Amino acid sequence: MPLSALALAAACCVLLLVSAAPLSTGQEDAADHTLGACFPSLDFVKPFRLPRNNTDWWCDMSTEYAFVGFSYEVTDCQSREQLNREFADIRWNFNSRYIRLYGACDNEGFYDDIVHAAWNNNLGVHALVWFGFDGSDIWETRRDTLFAALHANPLAKFVTRGVQFGSEPLYDNVLPHAQLAQQVTLAKQNLSSLNIPVTVSELAYGYQERGGAQDVLDAVDFINIHMLPFFSQEASIANDSWPLVTTDLDWFIAHGDGKKMYLDENGWPSVTSPSVQPNSPDAVSDIQNEHDYFVLLDQHCEDFKAAPGGGVGWFAHIYSDYMEPGYGIYNTSGRRKFTFNPRTHC
Numbered sequence: 001m002p003l004s005a006l007a008l009a010a011a012c013c014v015l016l017l018v019s020a021a022p023l024s025t026g027q028e029d030a031a032d033h034t035l036g037a038c039f040p041s042l043d044f045v046k047p048f049r050l051p052r053n054n055t056d057w058w059c060d061m062s063t064e065y066a067f068v069g070f071s072y073e074v075t076d077c078q079s080r081e082q083l084n085r086e087f088a089d090i091r092w093n094f095n096s097r098y099i100r101l102y103g104a105c106d107n108e109g110f111y112d113d114i115v116h117a118a119w120n121n122n123l124g125v126h127a128l129v130w131f132g133f134d135g136s137d138i139w140e141t142r143r144d145t146l147f148a149a150l151h152a153n154p155l156a157k158f159v160t161r162g163v164q165f166g167s168e169p170l171y172d173n174v175l176p177h178a179q180l181a182q183q184v185t186l187a188k189q190n191l192s193s194l195n196i197p198v199t200v201s202e203l204a205y206g207y208q209e210r211g212g213a214q215d216v217l218d219a220v221d222f223i224n225i226h227m228l229p230f231f232s233q234e235a236s237i238a239n240d241s242w243p244l245v246t247t248d249l250d251w252f253i254a255h256g257d258g259k260k261m262y263l264d265e266n267g268w269p270s271v272t273s274p275s276v277q278p279n280s281p282d283a284v285s286d287i288q289n290e291h292d293y294f295v296l297l298d299q300h301c302e303d304f305k306a307a308p309g310g311g312v313g314w315f316a317h318i319y320s321d322y323m324e325p326g327y328g329i330y331n332t333s334g335r336r337k338f339t340f341n342p343r344t345h346c
Helices: 005-020 080-092 110-120 138-152 177-194 204-208 214-219 242-255 287-299 301-305
Strands: 066-073 098-102 124-130 160-166 198-203 223-227 261-266 312-316
Touching: 066 080, 066 261, 066 287, 066 301, 080 110, 098 110, 098 160, 098 261, 098 312, 110 124, 110 138, 124 138, 138 160, 138 177, 160 177, 160 223, 177 198, 177 214, 198 204, 204 223, 204 242, 223 242, 242 261, 287 301, 301 312
Parallel strands: 066 098, 066 312, 098 124, 124 160, 160 198, 198 223, 223 261, 261 312
Antiparallel strands: none
16 A cells, blocks of 8 residues: 555655764764654654764663564565665555564675665664575675675664574574574674664574473573464464464463563464465455454453563564565555554553
């Protein structure tokens, strides 16, 4: 669905304003950092000059719950212009605070384009070290490239809320859990000067089938959870899936030591495909059930708010069907498949 004239005008005005804001050189004093609110809250106002570091920049994770944003697949290596356009839509038309990256683009400088679009549109980014599914070691190059960009781009630490290892490295048996925990620890050391925390993007079952992989849960700074109840052997319709959600969530609460939790790869498909097949004969995939799943989450806002770590924040997986068939809020023609206006607080 195209932007309304009012929303488009607002987005354009904001883009002009933020583009005029100076980029951080890291030399300004914290006294020059005057915020309307913490980043990336919905009432955030960019300062004229950035602070020396991001220590007091971010909203506390303990204040973030309910709908926080979209998973956004980058396999298409979107242009900077497309990233800006779609990030503007995500922020200003859906009240998103974050983008959770999915997939990988190995083009030189691509993460700088992500940073630029996120900065222009007041979005935080859950960056991703993507393992893929081919069993290769290209993830190591992706890790090193991402870390180099985070250190080199002066704006990166002001939009990168965290780095994930994913997607589902335990479930896909990419690395033994002890090695994955070591990677998390090494990444935390590498990024400590940037104040960027590290996590793993994973299913509850991925941990459970590795004996709980408690070393990984202990290593991560916060917990990014794949919540895909459509694939449960007990799945039927989305309206009946809350017990499936709470079963996995309760497991993380029991083993997560009170850490902040986000549902990052989180949704219900409107169509099946060769790689999206149910494990229950009663599981229904259609647009109504995709819609109903997000309505269900929105109806349980108060439950998410009451969870440890300041509540559970959830992403919608995924922004558009051009990224992953059946999961998008938009279809492949660029039209919204249903009304989507979840709460960001309750």
